[in-house]
Amino acid sequence: MNNQTWKEKLGVYLVIGIEDAGGRTALETVRLAIAGGADAVQLREKHAxxxxxxxxxxxxxxxxxxxxxxxxxxxxxxxxxLLDADGVHVGQDDLPASEVRKLVDGRMFIGVSASSTEEARNALAQGADYLGVGSIYATSSKADAGDPVTPALIGEIRKFSDVPIVAIGGITGDNCPEVMKQGANGVAVISAIVGQPDPRQAAARLREVVASCTLE
Amino acid sequence: MNNQTWKEKLGVYLVIGIEDAGGRTALETVRLAIAGGADAVQLREKHAxxxxxxxxxxxxxxxxxxxxxxxxxxxxxxxxxLLDADGVHVGQDDLPASEVRKLVDGRMFIGVSASSTEEARNALAQGADYLGVGSIYATSSKADAGDPVTPALIGEIRKFSDVPIVAIGGITGDNCPEVMKQGANGVAVISAIVGQPDPRQAAARLREVVASCTLE
Structure with a gap:
């Protein structure tokens, strides 16, 4: 997957573990989400x-x-x-992007979580290819998400960076426009898709809202 | 470090995290342990x-x-x-040795934890270079160590394998001979060295006991 391709594919970014949820396997949820229009999938599994x-x-x-x-x-x-992933995403307590690059250079793009302009600047200095900014709204899906930041943080980071920004943390179809209008390129979601009665429809709705907010 | 070299160097095998203990930095403890005769050092840090x-x-x-x-x-x-380690050690819930080998082949030896003959056989089938067998005695240093096994498990595994076996879990200078006489090549310890008033002396005593038990 080349550089240009993935950058355009972070609009509806599904984050998912390997456990069943809502009576479905994780794989089935991914299948439905992609069918509905999910652009990217992150495997985030801390326990299994x-x-x-x-x-x-x-x-x-x-x-x-x-x-x-x-x-x-x-x-x-x-x-x-081992999974020959297209990308790897690291949080502030994970390996620094500069170290990740030593292991994957040329093989994967690197995303970094940031919850402040300082963290964003550091991530960019270390060579982050995109930023996951949040947690924007209170979320129950990620116990270690920290205190929420405001959607305005995305706008502040956008001022000094043109790498893709994915907003994360409690994003839904309803509040999604707030982060998109601050300059986000997409939204990363767990519970807005995983465990929903109809993950396909949930992804399709997010896709629609993201598309309608994306500036041409 | 070539194959023969490391195999002879698992007698007193220190397992340590990065936090201070007993009023010393981890680095100082390692320095003292090596001065006392520790043969190998495993960095095991799950939280930082x-x-x-x-x-x-x-x-x-x-x-x-x-x-x-x-x-x-x-x-x-x-x-x-990233640390250019000589070896990597995996537990039963970590990456299987066969997968680890894909990432490190020729660069590192691979140790696998086993708490039964079945786990030992699986680890060997997957290409483990040495086995960490335990937890032999009750231990407070490793919350997820599982129920203790008996020193006799080492003897059982020794019957079908000639890879180095390191006994782990609650090993002290006093009980160390019990596992050595079952055919262990060495003992892995945390609290028998880390946080002891004199880590150098603690390592030296273990070294002496291990040496006296090692069959020529």
């Missing part, structure tokens, strides 16, 4: 045995490849390498 | 931000190299690669 993560991850990776959807692995660069 | 782990890890790695002591990283193969 890694043999299981690789097992489910390989299927998820194949599904994403089949549909031309960037597949990103959270935190573990070793797992990202 | 990885930027800190890399920072302390690089110093620990340099110290081990200076003294010809194998430096092993627990769980994270990405961190092991």
């Amino acid at each position: 045995p890694l043999s299981r993560v690789l097992e489910v991850g390989r299927e998820m990776r194949a599904l994403c490849r089949e549909h031309g959807v960037p597949f990103i692995v959270n935190d573990r660069v070793d797992v990202a390498l | 931000p990885l930027s800190r782990v890399l920072e302390v890890g690089r110093e620990m790695r340099a110290l081990c190299r200076e003294h010809g002591v194998p430096f092993i990283v627990n769980d994270r193969v990405d961190v092991a690669l």
Whole structure:
């Protein structure tokens, strides 16, 4: 997946683990989300045995490849390498982007979470290819998400950076326009898709709202 | 570090994180342990931000190299690669040895934790270069150590394998002979060295007991 391709594909960015949710396997949720219009998929699994993560991850990776959807692995660069991911995403307590680059240079793009302009500047100085900014709204899906920041942070970061920005944390179809109009390129969601009665429809609605907010 | 070298250097195997303990930095404890006779050092850090782990890890790695002591990283193969470790050690919930080998082949030896003959056989089938067997005795240093196994498990595994076996879990100078006479090549310890009033002396005593139990 080349540089230009993935950058245009972060609009509706699904973050998902490997466990069943809402009576569906994670793989089925990914399948439905992609069918509905999800642009990117991040595997974020902090608890399961890694043999299981690789097992489910390989299927998820194949599904994403089949549909031309960037597949990103959270935190573990070793797992990202084994799954031949398109990208790797790291938080502030994970490996710094500059170190990640030593392991994946030329093979993967690198996303970094930022919850302040300072963190964003540091991430960019370390070579982040995109930023995940949040947590924007209170969220129940990520226990370690920290205090919410305001959508305006996206606008502040946009002033000094032109890398793609994905807003994360409690994003829904309803509040999505608030972050998009601050200059976000997309929205990363867990619970707005995972465990929803109809993940396909949920993804389609987000896709529609994101598309309507994207400046041409 | 070649194959023969490290295999002879697992007698007193120190497992340590990056936090201070007993009023000393982890680095100072490693320095004293090596001075006392520790043969190998495993960096096992599950909580600290990885930027800190890399920072302390690089110093620990340099110290081990200076003294010809194998430096092993627990769980994270990405961190092991960045620290140019001699070995990587994985538990049952970590990456399987066969997957680890894809990432490190020819660069590092691979240790696997086993708490049953079945786990040991699986680890060997996946290409483990040595086994960490335990937890032998009740231990407070490792919250996820599981129920203790008996020293006799080492003898059972020794019957079908000639890879080095390191006993782990509550090992002290006093009970160390019990596992050595079952055929262990060495003992992995945390609290028998870390946080002791005199880590150097503690390591020296373990070294002496291990040496006296090692069959020529």
